[in-house]
Amino acid sequence: MSWTEIGPLADIPSKGSRVLETPDGDVAIFRTAGDDVFALYDQCPHKKGPLSQGIVYDKRVACPLHNWVIDMESGEATGPDKGCTRTFETKVENGVVYISL
């Protein structure tokens, strides 16, 4: 598995996210209240809303466009909504966040 360095964990707001630009599209990097880091393709499975702009709680993010709630671990929509967003593996070492693209 090859890891790409993203940057310091401190640069991502707690219960928030930052965007990583890649040639294949934006990836949203989330940081939870418990400092877990998750990465999702920055498109809601519903209408492609930028998940990076949503409200983060627990291990979930609410899409800013129509409030679909996406589970950040699985990328799956929760509740009765059906759809899935691609997830990426991440790790944090010495306060630096890495992603496997």
Add this chain to the structure above:
Amino acid sequence: MKEKLVLIGNGMAGVRTLEELLKLAPEKYDITVFGDEPYGNYNRIMLSPVLAGEKTIDEIMINDMQWYDDNNITLHAGKKVTKIDRVKRQVIAEDGTVEPYDRLLLATGSRPFMLPVPGADLPGVISFRDIKDVDTMLATSKSHKKAVVIGGGLLGLEAANGLMIQGMDVTVVHISDILMNMQLDKQASDLMIEELKAKGLNFLMNHATESLSGDGRVEKIHFKDGSEVEADLVVMAVGIRPNIELAQSAGIHCERGIVVDDTMQTFDPTIYSVGECVQHRNQTFGLVAPLFEQAKVCANHLAKMGIARYISSVTSTKLKVTGIDLFSAGDFNGDDETEDLVFKDAARHVYKKLVIKNDKLIGAVLYGDTVDGTWYFQLLRDGTDVSDIREKMLFGQHHLGDSGHGAANSTDNLPDDAEICGCNGVCKGDITKAIAEHSLFTLDEVKAHTKASASCGSCTGLVEQILASALGTDFNDTPSKKALCGCTDLSHDEVKNAIKTQELKSIPDLFTALDWKNPDGCHSCRPALNYYMLSTWPNEYVDDPQSRFINERAHANIQKDGTYSVVPRIWGGVTNPNELRAIADISDKYNVPTVKITGGQRIDLLGVKKDDLPKMWADLSEAGFVSGHAYGKSLRTVKTCVGSEWCRFGTQDSTGLGIKTEKMTWGSWTPHKFKIAVSGCPRNCAEATIKDFGIVCVDSGYELHVGGNGGIKVRATDFLCKVATEEEALEYCAAFMQLYREEGHYLERTAPWIERVGLKHVQALVVEDEANRKLLAERFYDSQKNAQNDPWAEHAAKYKENYIPIKQVS
């Protein structure tokens, strides 16, 4: 080793508790279920459509045998439990099956009350309770002709209707002169009798049964007045009694039902109970919605989360009996001190009665047209002063404003492809299908599955009607208290109160103090709490951007493609060539694809990339602009007309007053967006009478109007009062806004807020009480000290990194 949970009673309340439990703690228990009937769990209230031939038994199954397998639940279907041994903690069934338990859940339901009259045990005398009864009725309808139903309540009428559809000649016998006397008054009952007679049912009102007779099978019913009627089949539907024999035999404390506390625990701490068999705070239950609430609470305690309490509450009932829509709530019979508002149109089969006491609605009966039931119940629950809407309220909420979204008042005659929810494009057929497929019972479930009424909410009444129709005789209860969100059982007002009285000054503190169910809250409560904190502690609270919706976090409006729109503030809608030139130059510089004049007299720059926002703001700041807050739950714009400065009809300087008003109010956070307008004369070119706060200038001063809305439901303002000077107009504006900030629920516009609290209340605090007005205005000015910093300049200078990617990889 997992603990063992045994459920006695395979009905709706018990199995619903298991479903809730499996959601919370799927691995906690080994679960065993005993049920008297040889089936999975079915929807008992759907037995009427089965009797009427509209549905089959398979269609009313909620959980089939496969569900028990899938969830590793052992089901003993058709085995009756005869003994609970509380010392050895085990239950024993008729056939000798023994199951040990660590926790026991009793959901034995109720049994029909059979009149203790001679002949009640004759063949052909049955109740209407389970699949077996329905089978008996269907079989009898093929071989016999005359049916009598004793009891003119909900269940009796459903049975009578079904038997009539099966071809029987049916008579309903009722002890009083009012059908469904728990839900209807005399007038509505008379209408109902008339309508059902026209369908072919016969009625014997005021008839008390003395005995039944027959030779080997029931043949006649004899009444106390000496009369009699022939019958081949007698269905007793005179009421239900909690089924408590098993609990009683085990020594568990019972009165009318099995006595439980607010956690649904019986007097034996290892034994819980839910459903029609329980007695909670001296009340027993027969409707579905309270049972489901109990199931939730019970599951919470079985999962050992230990935070839920069941509070039974005043509910309204909306139901459909034999195809007729009914609604009732509160004290609908009234007494000497109440006044009735009555509407009756017998030809259309519509009857409405509202009972009013001391200017408040205390009860309502609706027959035939129930679309406004929810609204009346809200007025009743909130104790709203209705004196101002009294003239019109009988005609429904639609008639309060000028118009509303959609005009349909009844969903019954609509085809399946009729659009119900215009926001999300949901048709009637989508809703009925989802209700059937997913066994939905509540409005919230329908919202989650279909999105109908999940956006603007104006179709809520229609969706509820469809739900009532689809569920047949099910009751669709509106909870008497609306929780702020799924993370708590507390209402908006209770949470606001706690913030103030317990001096909670941060969201994490509040989560701890009020036992929030989710550690981070959710996307519904966090923005609400952030607002409540901000408005309660304007000088102390540190705003939490992560608890704001993206628009307020990024100080711009997100668009469908993820770009943003930027709206600079244009004071009172007055601009000049220099400002316009600057906007034009900045639009060129950032390649703004669309420049649009807004309805609020400003200019919207659409399609801006997020990384460009801070740069654009820096340029706009330099040109003298500040944020227009077009993205916020805050003051939006102050719309004006040109007034006395130019207009030949203008009576006052409306433009100047508009600018002063905007300078005073900009930057303030409010429960929902807030719009103001100032018109220079009663021709009202600035459309001030559909704004949250509107000023209409007249020759002798300023008329102040409040609570208007031009959106989902057009609502003209209420007239607050008239003042003589600009200074007064400004002070009243500040005081009104502050009252709304303090009393409004998050995401509640001024229009529904005023309808909830009543105009009188607002006038009392803002107009009549001068000292209070000044205090309100003072608190407004005080919170404005911290609010009037331009967020654009601040973010452009300090928080640029929030708007750019953390990194680019190639």
